[in-house]
Amino acid sequence: MQLPDMNLLPALDALLREGSVTGAALELNVSASAMSRTLGRLRRVVGDPLLVPAGRGLVLTPRAHELQPQVEAALAAALAALQPPHPIELAEIEREFAIRADDGLTAVVGSALIARAAREAPGVRLRILPEGDEDPADLRDRIDLDLGSLPELPHDVRSSLLCRHRYVAVAPTGAPWAQHALTPRQFAALPHITVSRRGRARSVVDDRLAELGLQRKVLATVPAFVSACHLALESEALALVPSMVAVKLACTMPLTVRDIPLDLPSVDVGMAWHTRVDADPAHRWLRTTLTRIVEDAIALAQGAPHGPDDRQSRLVGRTFSV
Structure with a gap:
């Protein structure tokens, strides 16, 4: 017509x-x-x-x-129809966001994101999906936001860097060897719990130890960081987890955070979303809120207080390069 x-x-x-x-x-x-x-x-x-x-x-x-x-x-x-969108009223948004993230990031940002949504946008519902053999193309129609170490992304997906973190070791606070800095030899001599979604027991940690003529004993490989910390508590082993995750969990679990005495590469953590929601005001609020929450988590990991009466006093390894 x-x-x-x-x-x-x-x-x-x-x-x-x-x-x-x-x-x-x-x-x-x-x-x-x-x-x-x-x-x-x-x-x-x-x-x-x-x-x-x-x-x-x-x-x-x-x-x-x-x-x-x-x-x-x-x-x-x-x-x-031909006018730019009016500023959104967050309190009036009725929306569900599907967010894909590992359990560690969920532990770091989840409670703060829920609290911010309840306060600022009570009509927002969060659907957290686990990582797996995911395809970035899921962002086109099934996933609103991807969090984590991002793969190569297609041309129609946007991304931004949230932070760079490094891995640290967590151990039961009562363990005698958890009260002082570890040497590479002491680190290698202790039992380890490692995290791998695909069940890989060997990582760059083993390569660095091998360069020093050392070898470690891996008690178990698990797919989730929170599980690794629980196993470390019950087996008096070291669990190797991202620094932000370690500090967050040590706030509620009797864990001591220790630097890993090896030259390990940092890990980029980003978020990715499809261009279909790039200009969406509600999605922009979600991205901005998550960025601020991660900034707060970084600040906590970099400068966790450890006075004798502070409940975070066990965060003795506080100078993390997050």
């Missing part, structure tokens, strides 16, 4: 409201002759004279009276 010239809509609206060619021309800042020609085009399109002479002026035809509310509504809808 061939659409009519939509530029005629504002002129028709002005003519019907003013009931005058001259008045409509003044409103639209055009000449009276130009508006007269436009009225002629409108008559041909609509199939009705619209305005007819009555004494010294013009009056609307019955068809023009019928059209007036339709034209006003159509013009208002067109203007609304």
Whole structure:
């Protein structure tokens, strides 16, 4: 279907409201002759004279009276559709966000994100999905936000770096060897709990130890950081987890955080989302909120207080390069 010239809509609206060619021309800042020609085009399109002479002026035809509310509504809808979105009212948002993240990141950001949503956007619901053999293309229709170490992303996915962290070791606070800094030899001699989604027991830690002529004993490999910390507590082993995760869990578990005495690479943690939600105000709020929560977690990991009466006093390895 061939659409009519939509530029005629504002002129028709002005003519019907003013009931005058001259008045409509003044409103639209055009000449009276130009508006007269436009009225002629409108008559041909609509199939009705619209305005007819009555004494010294013009009056609307019955068809023009019928059209007036339709034209006003159509013009208002067109203007609304072509305007930038109004600032959102967070308290009025009704939305569910599907977020994919590992258990460690969920532990770090989950409670703070829930609290912020309850306070600022109570209509927001969070659906946290576990990592797996995921495809970044899921962001096109199934996932709203991906958190973690991101793979190579397709061209239609945006991303930003949340932080760089390094791994640390956590141990039961009561363990005698947890009260002092570890040497590489002491670190290697202790039993380890490692984390791998794919069950890999060997990592860059083993490569660095091998360079020093050392080898460690891995008691177990588990797929989740929180599970590794629980196993470390019950087996008096070292669990190797990201520094932010270690500090967060040590706030509620009797764990001591220790630096790993090896030159290990840092790990990039980012978030990724599809271009379909790039300009969405509610999604922008989600991204901004998560960024601030991670910044707070970094600040905690970098400068956790450890006075004798502070419940975080066991965070003895507090100078993390997060």
